[in-house]
Amino acid sequence: MPKKPKTSKHGDAVGARSALSEREQWMLAAVDAAVEGIATIDEHGIIEFVNPAMEELFGYRADEMIGRNVSMLMPSPFRENHDEYVAHYLNTGERKIIGIGRDVVGAHKNGSVFPMHLAVSEVRVGDRRLFTGFLYDISERKKHEELQNELLKELNKRNREINCLYRIGEAVRSTELTDETFLRVVEILRAALGHPAMTGVCLTIDQLTFESDDFQETPWALTARVIVADRKRGHVSAYMLEESLLTGEGLRSEQSLLDGVAALLSESIERGEAEAKVIQASKLASIGEL
Numbered sequence: 001m002p003k004k005p006k007t008s009k010h011g012d013a014v015g016a017r018s019a020l021s022e023r024e025q026w027m028l029a030a031v032d033a034a035v036e037g038i039a040t041i042d043e044h045g046i047i048e049f050v051n052p053a054m055e056e057l058f059g060y061r062a063d064e065m066i067g068r069n070v071s072m073l074m075p076s077p078f079r080e081n082h083d084e085y086v087a088h089y090l091n092t093g094e095r096k097i098i099g100i101g102r103d104v105v106g107a108h109k110n111g112s113v114f115p116m117h118l119a120v121s122e123v124r125v126g127d128r129r130l131f132t133g134f135l136y137d138i139s140e141r142k143k144h145e146e147l148q149n150e151l152l153k154e155l156n157k158r159n160r161e162i163n164c165l166y167r168i169g170e171a172v173r174s175t176e177l178t179d180e181t182f183l184r185v186v187e188i189l190r191a192a193l194g195h196p197a198m199t200g201v202c203l204t205i206d207q208l209t210f211e212s213d214d215f216q217e218t219p220w221a222l223t224a225r226v227i228v229a230d231r232k233r234g235h236v237s238a239y240m241l242e243e244s245l246l247t248g249e250g251l252r253s254e255q256s257l258l259d260g261v262a263a264l265l266s267e268s269i270e271r272g273e274a275e276a277k278v279i280q281a282s283k284l285a286s287i288g289e290l
Contacts, residue, residue, distance in 0.1 A: 037135040042128065045069045045086055057116075057137060059109030070133075075107040090129075098122055098131065103138060115142045157194075157253055164192030165260050172268040182210045189236070189261055193254060198241045205234040205265070215239070220246040222255050224262035228270045236262050 031038055037054040041047050047065050055062055058073055065072070071082040089098065097104075101119035108114060119134045167188050171181055182203055190201040190212045200215040205226065220240040226233050236258055240246050 035136070038132065039065075039070065039135070040130055040132045041070045042130060043086065043090060045071060045083055048130070054135070057135060058106065073106055075105055075113045078105065079107070106135070106137075114139050160192050161253065161257050161260070164188055164257060165264065168261055169264050172264060177268060177272055179208070179210070182208075185236075185261065185265070186210050186212050189238075189257070192257060193238055195240070195245055198245055200239045200241075202237045202239065203234070203265075204236075205269070216241065219243075222246075222251070222258055224255070224258035226262050226265045226269070228266050228273070233266070233269060236265070 031051050034051055034053055037057040038049075038051040039047055039054050040049040047068055047070050050062050050065050052062075054060075054065065058065070060073075069083070071079040074082060088094065097118060098120045099122070101117065103115060104118045105113050106116045115138050116135050117138050121132050121134075123130050123132065168185050171184050171188070182205060186201045186203050189203075190196050190199060193199050193201075200217070201212040202215060202217070203210045216239065218239045218241060220243050221237050223235050223237040225235050238254065238258060
């Protein structure tokens, strides 16, 4: 039978080193090709390694980051608090990011800040503690989230306005326009405004005034006129307790809501007076027949 080739301990060691070298090269190549930023820091926060994605993410060259504190990649006040956080973790073991991950803010070399997701893992090499961070830019995700939130706010606002106009329409069409009806209109309108606790509502019809609870007239108001047969019969107004509430995109929807309520009141008053005239004419006709 053929004899097996002999191997020496020296040959085994060379093969092991070769296999290890190949593995290390493969791992380094994978890290270099990673699309997310990868950085390693020591327990003092000093950067020991960064991959090319970190250079692209923050705008610094590798040699500008290695050897410096990782807080250079953070905006204030996180920059000033980072060393304190690391010391707190080393002393107590209480984790806030390590092994958990969360959305944070990074500082680019050009001074701009951007949102990113950070996940940190801890490893021990001999007696040393090292922390490896995995980072990626989430600016696009944040933009989509903000857009969704804005659309959701707008949808909720529209639903609130539609519900308000529907309830007021039901109130003024199903009953006679009494003082109680007008007070009900004031309550419904105030609840539908963007800041009901900071807004008072006043409704004036034919010299009669109806106000919300704790009403306070201020210099900051929105108003819509109640016009019947081309003649002003009153107005509906919302008074803000703070000037800051009278700014922003929300004002257009608030004014639109007031205009809608004023239009409903104008229509109801005109219809009610027309019906009263028909009834009066019918009574006079009956008297004439008698």
